[in-house]
Amino acid sequence: MDYVTLGEDGPKVSEIGLGMWQAGGTAWGADVTDEGCLAAIRRAHELGVTLIDTAEGYGGGHSEEVVGRGIREIGRDNVVLATKIMAPHTRAEYVERACDGSLKRLGVHEIDIYQIHWPDPWDQASLKKTMKALEKLHKAGKIRHIGVSNFAVRDLEEARGALSNVDIVENQIHWSLLHRTVEDEVVQYCAKEGIAVLPWSPLEKGILAGKYDAGNKPTDEVRKGSRMLKDANLAESAKLVAVLHEVGAKHGKTPAQVALNWLMRQPGTVVPIPGAKSASQAGENAGAAGWKLTPAEVRRITDAATALRLDLF
Numbered sequence: 413m414d415y416v417t418l419g420e421d422g423p424k425v426s427e428i429g430l431g432m433w434q435a436g437g438t439a440w441g442a443d444v445t446d447e448g449c450l451a452a453i454r455r456a457h458e459l460g461v462t463l464i465d466t467a468e469g470y471g472g473g474h475s476e477e478v479v480g481r482g483i484r485e486i487g488r489d490n491v492v493l494a495t496k497i498m499a500p501h502t503r504a505e506y507v508e509r510a511c512d513g514s515l516k517r518l519g520v521h522e523i524d525i526y527q528i529h530w531p532d533p534w535d536q537a538s539l540k541k542t543m544k545a546l547e548k549l550h551k552a553g554k555i556r557h558i559g560v561s562n563f564a565v566r567d568l569e570e571a572r573g574a575l576s577n578v579d580i581v582e583n584q585i586h587w588s589l590l591h592r593t594v595e596d597e598v599v600q601y602c603a604k605e606g607i608a609v610l611p612w613s614p615l616e617k618g619i620l621a622g623k624y625d626a627g628n629k630p631t632d633e634v635r636k637g638s639r640m641l642k643d644a645n646l647a648e649s650a651k652l653v654a655v656l657h658e659v660g661a662k663h664g665k666t667p668a669q670v671a672l673n674w675l676m677r678q679p680g681t682v683v684p685i686p687g688a689k690s691a692s693q694a695g696e697n698a699g700a701a702g703w704k705l706t707p708a709e710v711r712r713i714t715d716a717a718t719a720l721r722l723d724l725f
């Protein structure tokens with residue numbers, strides 16, 4: 413496993429992380445259990461993964477509790493812990509209370525990366541005031557670094573402009589071979605500004621593993637009705653999975669591992685955080701690290717993804 417630094421002065425993390433939305437309960441399917449998620453954390457740790465992502469919003473805090481249990485097992489020093497604060501808690505007067513709640517559920521004294529889950533479209537709380545409140549938490553030693561999520565360039569510029577002593581170390585965004593609109597602007601901005609990108613849903617919620625088709629679709633709360641799971645889109649994505657398969661065979665890697673490695677080969681610092689509900693998924697995803705697609709293979713996969721005709725209307 414290789415390790416990379418997030419942002420100018422952020423933490424050093426494994427080049428692939430572990431997403432733990434799955435640990436929020438059964439939103440991701442009846443097969444999700446706390447034990448399965450803990451096994452995923454253990455396996456990821458064994459393979460050198462240090463970055464774990466969760467949020468106060470996942471299962472009303474249950475994911476943070478499970479991650480906290482995992483951290484106690486594998487040791488606090490072995491984890492770079494990223495969690496998120498969501499609107500309406502991003503109102504400046506609620507920020508510290510939300511952070512204290514996460515610290516308690518996680519059972520830690522300090523959060524390594526505290527991220528704004530998404531720009532607040534409802535209350536439209538002042539982002540400037542939120543950033544100042546986060547900076548206060550940083551000064552108080554409750555958080556080590558500030559991150560954001562789902563921020564466009566305009567949001568990043570406003571947020572950074574409000575910070576005096578620290579900078580944003582990473583932006584977590586929806587990016588996968590099947591979801592590439594972020595490449596137009598925000599990915600380029602982050603690469604230029606030295607802000608790391610953490611792609612969420614990097615496997616497009618399991619589709620890039622190649623196991624779903626018209627006759628076999630997930631029906632859980634998170635994915636049922638997803639536009640990406642329309643029959644026509646699954647048929648298109650199967651064409652890409654076939655290419656991932658072929659390229660992966662040369663490296664002894666699975667389509668999921670190739671899809672993750674493709675993200676890791678993009679400009680800037682890119683650290684995917686695939687979600688896992690079991691030790692075997694976490695193990696497979698960790699195997700996306702420690703090797704490299706060649707530039708020609710990256711181009712071939714990019715071309716195959718660009719040629720897809722997805723209808724996400």
Ligand SMILES: NC(=O)c1ccc[n+]([C@@H]2O[C@H](COP(=O)([O-])OP(=O)(O)OC[C@H]3O[C@@H](n4cnc5c(N)ncnc54)[C@H](OP(=O)(O)O)[C@@H]3O)[C@@H](O)[C@H]2O)c1
Nearest residue numbers: 431432433561612613614615616617618621686687693696
């Ligand atoms: N900031 C945000 O707004 C935001 C939004 C979404 C997610 N996230 C974060 O990003 C993480 C990852 O995103 P995600 O969980 O939405 O999507 P993902 O990583 O693309 O997909 C995860 C799902 O794919 C399947 N899977 C995982 N590894 C697999 C493998 N090796 N082989 C076959 N199937 C596999 C599993 O579901 P099945 O086995 O049931 O198919 C798993 O639940 C989350 O856990 C969360 O921490 C953040």
